[in-house]
Amino acid sequence: xxxxxxxxxxxxxxxxxxxxxxxxxxxxxxxxxxxxxxxxxxxxxxxxxxxxxxxxxxxxxxxxxxxxxxxxxxxxxxxxxxxxxxxxxxxxxxxxxxxxxxxxxxxxxxxxxxxxxxxxxxxxxxxxxxxxxxxxxxxxxxxxxxxxxxxxxxxxxxxxxxxxxxxxxxxxxxxxxxxxxxxxxxxxxxxxxxxxx
Numbered sequence: 001x002x003x004x005x006x007x008x009x010x011x012x013x014x015x016x017x018x019x020x021x022x023x024x025x026x027x028x029x030x031x032x033x034x035x036x037x038x039x040x041x042x043x044x045x046x047x048x049x050x051x052x053x054x055x056x057x058x059x060x061x062x063x064x065x066x067x068x069x070x071x072x073x074x075x076x077x078x079x080x081x082x083x084x085x086x087x088x089x090x091x092x093x094x095x096x097x098x099x100x101x102x103x104x105x106x107x108x109x110x111x112x113x114x115x116x117x118x119x120x121x122x123x124x125x126x127x128x129x130x131x132x133x134x135x136x137x138x139x140x141x142x143x144x145x146x147x148x149x150x151x152x153x154x155x156x157x158x159x160x161x162x163x164x165x166x167x168x169x170x171x172x173x174x175x176x177x178x179x180x181x182x183x184x185x186x187x188x189x190x191x192x193x194x195x196x197x
Contacts, residue, residue, distance in 0.1 A: 008131045012148050015127070016156035020119035021082060021191050022049075023160040025105070028089050028184040030164025031171060033104045038161050044110025046154040049124070050146035052114045056124045057132070057142030078116040082192050090185035092177075119191065 017023070022045050029038040064071040092102045105113070114120045127149075132141045171177040 004131070008127070008145065008148060009152075011127060011130070012145075012152045013156070015119075015123045016149065016152045017159065019187070019191075021085075021113075021117050021188060022119070022157065024184055024187050024191065025085065025089070026157045027160045027164035027167075028092070028181060029104045030161035031168035031180060031184075032092050032102070032164075032177075034168065035158075035161055035165050037104050038164075040107040041105040041110045042154055042157040042161060044105065044107040044112075045114065045157055046150055047107070048111030048114040049120055049153055050150040051111070052120060053124045053127065053146040053149060054142060057128050057138070057145070074116070075118070078118055079192055081113075081116045082118075082188055086185040086188040089188060090182050092181050 026038060026042060026045070029041055064074075088102065127145050128142065131145055132138055167180065171180055
C-alpha cells in the first residue's frame with residue numbers, strides 16, 4: 001500500500017500546487033478580493049475537481065474516446081472561456097471611488113469551471129491512467145484518487161491565494177493593480193497552450 005501511496009500523493013501535490021488556470025485565477029482573486037472573498041472559489045475547486053475525476057473514472061472518459069468530436073468541442077469551449085476569464089482579470093480594477101470592481105468566482109462557478117479547465121482534464125485522465133490497476137477495484141481506486149485531490153486541492157489553492165493576498169497589499173496604486181492583473185491575464189492565456197500540446 002505504501003508503494004502506491006507515495007507516488008499518488010506526490011503526483012497529487014505536484015499537480016495541485018503547480019501553476020495552472022486554477023492557481024493563477026485564485027492568485028489574482030486573492031490580490032483583488034482578499035482571502036475570505038476568494039474562499040468560495042477555492043472550495044468550489046476542491047469540490048468540483050474530485051467530482052470530475054469520479055465522472056471521468058466512471059465512464060465519461062470512455063464517452064470521449066468513442067466520440068472525440070465531443071472532446072474537441074469541449075476543448076474549444078474551454079479556450080473561449082479561458083480567453084473570456086483572462087479578459088475579465090485584465091479589466092479588473094478599482095472604481096473611481098476606490099472600490100474593487102468585479103466579483104470573485106462563486107462556489108458553483110469554480111466547480112463548473114473544472115469541466116473547461118485544460119489542466120484539470122490532463123490531471124484527471126493522467127491520475128486515473130497511472131494509479132488505477134488492471135483487475136483491481138476500479139471504483140474504490142477512483143474514489144480514493146478523488147478523495148485525495150479533495151484533501152489536497154484546498155490547501156494548494158490556499159497557498160496561491162495567500163500569495164495573491166500578500167501581493168495585493170502592495171498594489172496600492174491603480175497602475176500597479178492594472179499591471180498585476182494584466183500579467184495574470186497573460187499567464188491564463190499562456191495556459192491555453194496546454195489544450196493543444
